[in-house]
Amino acid sequence: MFDNLLDPVVLCFVVGLTAGLLKSDLRFPDQLYESLSIYLLFAIGLKGGIELSKAAPGEVFLPALATVALGVIIPIAAYNLLRRLGRFSRPDAAALAAHYGSVSAVTYAVVIAYLTRLGQSYESFVTVLLVVLEIPAIAIGILIARMRTTPGGIKWGPLLHEVFLGKSIYLLVAGLLVGLLSGADRAEAVAPLFTGLFKGALALFLLEMGIITSRRMGDLRQAGPFLVIFGMAMPLLSGALGTLAGLLSGLSLGGTTVLATLAGSASYIAAPAAMRIAVPKANPTLYLAASLGITFPFNILAGIPIYHAMARFAHSFGG
Amino acid sequence: MFDNLLDPVVLCFVVGLTAGLLKSDLRFPDQLYESLSIYLLFAIGLKGGIELSKAAPGEVFLPALATVALGVIIPIAAYNLLRRLGRFSRPDAAALAAHYGSVSAVTYAVVIAYLTRLGQSYESFVTVLLVVLEIPAIAIGILIARMRTTPGGIKWGPLLHEVFLGKSIYLLVAGLLVGLLSGADRAEAVAPLFTGLFKGALALFLLEMGIITSRRMGDLRQAGPFLVIFGMAMPLLSGALGTLAGLLSGLSLGGTTVLATLAGSASYIAAPAAMRIAVPKANPTLYLAASLGITFPFNILAGIPIYHAMARFAHSFGG
Amino acid sequence: MFDNLLDPVVLCFVVGLTAGLLKSDLRFPDQLYESLSIYLLFAIGLKGGIELSKAAPGEVFLPALATVALGVIIPIAAYNLLRRLGRFSRPDAAALAAHYGSVSAVTYAVVIAYLTRLGQSYESFVTVLLVVLEIPAIAIGILIARMRTTPGGIKWGPLLHEVFLGKSIYLLVAGLLVGLLSGADRAEAVAPLFTGLFKGALALFLLEMGIITSRRMGDLRQAGPFLVIFGMAMPLLSGALGTLAGLLSGLSLGGTTVLATLAGSASYIAAPAAMRIAVPKANPTLYLAASLGITFPFNILAGIPIYHAMARFAHSFGG
Amino acid sequence: MPLTQRKLVTIIAESALESLLVRDLKRLGVSGYTVADVRGEGARGKRKGDWDQNRTICLTSICQSPLAHAILDHLAATYFEDYAIVAYLSDVDVHRANKF
Amino acid sequence: MPLTQRKLVTIIAESALESLLVRDLKRLGVSGYTVADVRGEGARGKRKGDWDQNRTICLTSICQSPLAHAILDHLAATYFEDYAIVAYLSDVDVHRANKF
Amino acid sequence: MPLTQRKLVTIIAESALESLLVRDLKRLGVSGYTVADVRGEGARGKRKGDWDQNRTICLTSICQSPLAHAILDHLAATYFEDYAIVAYLSDVDVHRANKF
Numbered sequence A, B, C: 001m002f003d004n005l006l007d008p009v010v011l012c013f014v015v016g017l018t019a020g021l022l023k024s025d026l027r028f029p030d031q032l033y034e035s036l037s038i039y040l041l042f043a044i045g046l047k048g049g050i051e052l053s054k055a056a057p058g059e060v061f062l063p064a065l066a067t068v069a070l071g072v073i074i075p076i077a078a079y080n081l082l083r084r085l086g087r088f089s090r091p092d093a094a095a096l097a098a099h100y101g102s103v104s105a106v107t108y109a110v111v112i113a114y115l116t117r118l119g120q121s122y123e124s125f126v127t128v129l130l131v132v133l134e135i136p137a138i139a140i141g142i143l144i145a146r147m148r149t150t151p152g153g154i155k156w157g158p159l160l161h162e163v164f165l166g167k168s169i170y171l172l173v174a175g176l177l178v179g180l181l182s183g184a185d186r187a188e189a190v191a192p193l194f195t196g197l198f199k200g201a202l203a204l205f206l207l208e209m210g211i212i213t214s215r216r217m218g219d220l221r222q223a224g225p226f227l228v229i230f231g232m233a234m235p236l237l238s239g240a241l242g243t244l245a246g247l248l249s250g251l252s253l254g255g256t257t258v259l260a261t262l263a264g265s266a267s268y269i270a271a272p273a274a275m276r277i278a279v280p281k282a283n284p285t286l287y288l289a290a291s292l293g294i295t296f297p298f299n300i301l302a303g304i305p306i307y308h309a310m311a312r313f314a315h316s317f318g319g
Numbered sequence D, E, F: 001m002p003l004t005q006r007k008l009v010t011i012i013a014e015s016a017l018e019s020l021l022v023r024d025l026k027r028l029g030v031s032g033y034t035v036a037d038v039r040g041e042g043a044r045g046k047r048k049g050d051w052d053q054n055r056t057i058c059l060t061s062i063c064q065s066p067l068a069h070a071i072l073d074h075l076a077a078t079y080f081e082d083y084a085i086v087a088y089l090s091d092v093d094v095h096r097a098n099k100f
C-alpha cells in the first residue's frame, strides 16, 4: 500500500492536493481539464473496445447482471443509511444515494493502472461494467427523490436523454464501439495517442483533480462529521458488495478488484449535473463535498489496495 | 470501401455525427478544436517538409502547374453550374464556387492516412499541392463576386494578406519550411509528437468534425435539393478533373489519388472566413451547409475510395 | 552556431517571429499556451526529479550555493547599471533588475535540448539550480524597489507566498518531487507523455513564443536604444558570471553551460506578475520589451551557443 | 436616426440553468438573447468552475418593458429559491424598434 | 468625487466583424473599447461557434452622447443589412470626464 | 413584483488586479460580484493577453448608491494612476432589495 502511494499517478494527486491546501494559484485552464476528460473517457472506451473485440461475447452477461444489481442495491442502501442514521432530508439523501450508486471513471482508470503495474490480469469486458454501473443509480436516485417529494409525474424523457447521451457515457460508448468495430489491427495507428500516453495524461489529470478536491475539503465543515464518516464507510460497504458480486458472477481476482472499485467509487461528474436539475432542493455542497472531497481521495490513496485485498480474501475462499 | 468505413478515423467521424444527430450534449471545447487544428496543419506541413527535404526539386513544377489550373477551372465551372442550373444569386454562386475551388486540409489528412494504410506510395511533394490549391480559388471567388456585384475597385491588399497569411496557410507553410530546413535527422526528436500521434489526433478531430457536420445538416432543408445534389456531384466532377490533371502531369497512382481528393474537397475554414468579409451578400448558411454538411462527409465516407478507383482506372490506361 | 539555427525548436521560434512580424493572424488559443506551459514546467521538473533519484545528494550543495550568489549579485549589478548608465527611474531599474536576476524556464529547456543534441552530458541536478535561481532575484528586486520608494514596511507574507507557491515554481517543484519519489522505474509508464513528446511540445511552444516576442518588439522604440543594448549585454555579463560560478563550484562543461544560460536568461512570467503588484510605478512595457523582446530571442538564437563556448573556454583552463 | 427605449434583462446564474433559462425566455417571447461565461461570488459562495457544471453564465436579452417584468417575475417564482441566480433590468436605447 | 454622464455603446456582432468594427470605432474617435466573447441567438439563428469564425462578440465603448449616436448610425448604415448584429446605448456615470 | 433601484458598478481592469479588487470590494461591503474575461484597448494601449498576466477583466457588482460611489472613489484613489483601469456606474432595477 505504501508502494501504491509512490506511483506517479497517486503522487500527482498528492501534489495537486497539496497545491490546493497551500493555496497555490496553480489551476489548470478549464478547457484543458475538459479536454483531458474527453481524452481519458474516449481512451478508456477505445481500449475496452479493442479488448472486447478479442473476447468471446456472452461471458459478459452474468457480470453485467450482477453490476446492474449493484447499481440498484447500493443507492437504496445509501439512501436508507443517510435518512435513518444521518437524518438527512429526503432530497439530500436521494441525491447523495445517486452519487454513491454511480461510478467515477477516473477511479476506474486508476485501478486499471494499479492492476497493470502489479501485472494482475482482469477480464477484457470490464469497461462494459463501468458503462453499465454509471446509469441505473442516477435514475434510481431521481426516482427516490421524486417519489418522496414531487408526487406529480417525472419527465423521464429529458432525464434519460441527459443520462444516456450525456458526455461521459457517450464518449465511453463511442470509444467502445470504435475499438470494437475497428479491432486491434486497424486501431494500431491510433494507439500511440490513446494507449501510449494514457498513464501520463491520467497523472496530469490527477494533479488537477487534487487541486479540485482540496477546494471541496473546505466544505467538509459544512458537511458535518456524519458525512465524513459516510464518505469512507460507504465505499467500503459498496466495495464489499462489489467483491461479492464479482465472486458470485464468476469474475477473476483482477475483475473482482475492478468491480469492487467501481462499486466503491462515487460519481462526481454525471451525478451532480443530473441531480442539480432533477433534485433542485438537494444541497450541492453536500454531495460534492462527500463524493469529491472524501470518497475520491479515499479511493485513490487507500481504497484501491483495500478492494484488491478484499478480492484476494474472497477468492482465497471462493476461487 | 466497406473496409474504409472500419478505419478508426472514419468510425470516429461516424460516432461524432451520431452524437450530433442524437442531440448528445457532447461538444469539444472551442480551444481544443482550435488546438487540434493548429497541431494537424503544422504536422501536415512538417511531414511534407521532411519528405520534401529528401526529394529532387524541379519534379514538383509540372504537378504544381496542373494544380493551379485546377484552382482556376474548378471555381469557374462551379460558378456557372450554380448560376445556370441552380439559379443562385451572383454572390451566393461566387461564394460557393470559392469553397469548391479551395481545399480541405482534413480531407487531405484522411486520404494520406487511407493511402498509408493501403501501403500505396505517393510523391513526397503532395503537401505542396495542398498549399498551392488552397489559394487561387479563394481569390477567384472574390474576383467573380466583385466583378459582378461591386463595380468599384476591390481592395486586394488586405484580402491577399488574409489569404496568404491566414492561419491555415501560414501553419502549413511554416511546417513545410521547418521540415525542409531541419531535415529528417534533426527533426527526429520532434517526431513522436508530430508523426507518432498524428493519426490518433486526426481521429479525435474527426469526432468533433462529425458533431459540427451534424449541426450543418440541419441547414440542408434551407439549402434545398439542388445544393444537396451539387454537394456530391461537384466533388465527383472535380475529382475527375483532378485525376486527369494528375495523369497528365505525370503523378503516380498514389499522387493522382491525392490530387483528385484535393480537387474534390471543399474548403470550410479559409473560404468561409474570406467570403464573409469579401462577399457579405452571400448567405453563409448555404456555403457552410454545402461544404461542411454534404461534401465533407461525402468525401470522408465515400469520396476517397472513389477517387482512388478513378485514379486506378485512369492509370490502367495512361500508366 | 549556424547548425543550431537549423534545429526544429529554433526554426519554430523563427517562423513564429516571422508570423508576428508579417502580421499573420496566427495566434495560439490562450489556454493552449497555458496548457503547454503547465506541461513543459511539470515535465522539466519530472525529468529533473527522475535524474536526481539516481544521483548522490550532497553534490548539489556547492553549485546551489553558487547559484544563490548569482541570484543576489546579478540583480544588484543590473540595478546599478540601469540607474547609473541608463538613468532609469528607481522603480523601473528595480523591476528590470528582478527580471534579469530571475530565469526563463523555456530558455533552460532549449539549452537542455541543445546539449542533448550535441551529446554533451551535464549534472543530474541542474533542474534544482533552475528552481533555486528563480526565487531570490524576485525578492531582491522587490527589496530594492521598496527600500528606495516606499519607506513603509513591505508585506513579505503575500509576496513570498506568491513567489514560492506561484504556478511555475510549484509545477517545477511538484514535478521534481514526483520524479524523485517515484523514481525511474515507476515513472516509466508516464514517460511517453513527459519525455517522448517533450521536444515536440517545446517546438510548438516556441512557435507561439515567437509570435508573442514579435509583439513585444513593437515596444522597442518606446524602450529606447539603451535598453536594446542592455538586453543583449546584460545576459552576456550574467552568462560570464554564471560560467565563473559553474567553474568555481565544480560543475562539468555541460553543467557550466546550463548555469551560464540560466544566469543569462531573464524571467518573463514570474517576474512581471510579481513586479506588477509589488512595484506598480514600474512601467511594464519596459521590462517586457527587454526580457521578452530582446533577451529571450537573443538567447534562443545566439546566446546558448555563446554560453557553451564560454564554458568550453573556461574549462580549457579550469578543467 | 430616432432611438426607442427598451429594457435589458440581465441574468447571472449557475450554468446548469442555461438551457432551462433559454427555453423559458423563448417561451415567454424574447426575440433573441446573448450569453457569456463569467465567474463570481454571492450569497451561495464562490463559483469558480470547480466542477464541470459549476460555472456561472450571464444571459442578457433586450425586450419590451412588460416582457422584461414578466421574465423577472417568472425567474423569481421558479429559480430564486433553489438556485444561485441574480437578475436585474436596465434601460437601453435601440435602433429598429420592431426587432425587439 | 463628481461623476459625469457618458453613453455606453454595446454592440453584439458576429466575430468576423471584430477587426472592422474596431477600425471603424477608432476612426470615429472613441478613446477605447472592450470586447468579450459571447454566444447567442437572434433573428439569424443560433450562433454557437460551430465553425471557427462563427462566434459572437460583445463590444462596448464609453463615449460622449453625440459620438455614441454617430456610431449607431454608422453601424446601421454599414452592417445591419448583411450581418448578425445588435447595438444599443445606455447611460453610465464616470470619473475622469476628460478620459472619455 | 415591485422592483428597487440599485447601482451597478462596472470595473474594467488588468487581470493582475483581480484579487486585489475582489478583496477591496468585499472589505467595502458588497454582497457579491461577477467577473468576466475581456480584452480591449485604451489609453495604455492594446491589451490582448500577450503575456500570461496581461489580460483584462470586467468586474461588476450590484450595490446601493452610496457604496457604489465609495467604491469608485476608492478605485480612483488607489489604482487610477498606476494601472490600466476604467470604472463606471449605471442604474439597474432588482427584485429582492434586501439582497443587494
Ligand SMILES: Nc1ncnc2c1ncn2[C@@H]1O[C@H](COP(=O)(O)O)[C@@H](O)[C@H]1O
Binding pocket: D012, D013, D039, D040, D041, D042, D043, D044, D045, D046, D047, D056, D083, D084, D085, D086, F030, F031, F032, F033, F034, F035, F060, F061, F062, F063, F100
Ligand atoms: N451583488 C452582486 N453583484 C453582482 N453579481 C452578483 C451579486 N451577487 C451575486 N452575484 C452573482 O450571482 C451569482 C449567484 O449569486 P448568489 O445566488 O447570491 O450566490 C454569483 O456567483 C455572482 O456571480
Ligand SMILES: Nc1ncnc2c1ncn2[C@@H]1O[C@H](COP(=O)(O)O)[C@@H](O)[C@H]1O
Binding pocket: D030, D031, D032, D033, D034, D035, D060, D061, D062, D063, D100, E012, E013, E039, E040, E041, E042, E043, E044, E045, E046, E047, E056, E083, E084, E085, E086
Ligand atoms: N433581443 C436580443 N437580446 C439580446 N441579444 C440579442 C437579441 N437579439 C439578438 N441578439 C444577439 O445578437 C446576435 C445577432 O442577432 P441577429 O442578427 O438577430 O441574429 C445574436 O446571436 C444574439 O447574440
Ligand SMILES: Nc1ncnc2c1ncn2[C@@H]1O[C@H](COP(=O)(O)O)[C@@H](O)[C@H]1O
Binding pocket: E030, E031, E032, E033, E034, E035, E060, E061, E062, E063, E100, F012, F013, F039, F040, F041, F042, F043, F044, F045, F046, F047, F056, F083, F084, F085, F086
Ligand atoms: N472608452 C472606453 N470604453 C470602453 N472600454 C474602455 C475605454 N477605455 C478603456 N477601456 C477599457 O479599459 C482598459 C484599460 O484602459 P486604459 O487604462 O485607458 O488603457 C482597456 O484595455 C479597455 O478594455
Ligand code: NA
Binding pocket: A074, A099, A100, A101, A102, A103, A238, A262, A263, A264, A265, A266, A267
Ligand atoms: Na459506486
Ligand code: NA
Binding pocket: B074, B099, B100, B101, B102, B103, B238, B262, B263, B264, B265, B266, B267
Ligand atoms: Na476543391
Ligand code: NA
Binding pocket: C074, C099, C100, C101, C102, C103, C238, C262, C263, C264, C265, C266, C267
Ligand atoms: Na538570469
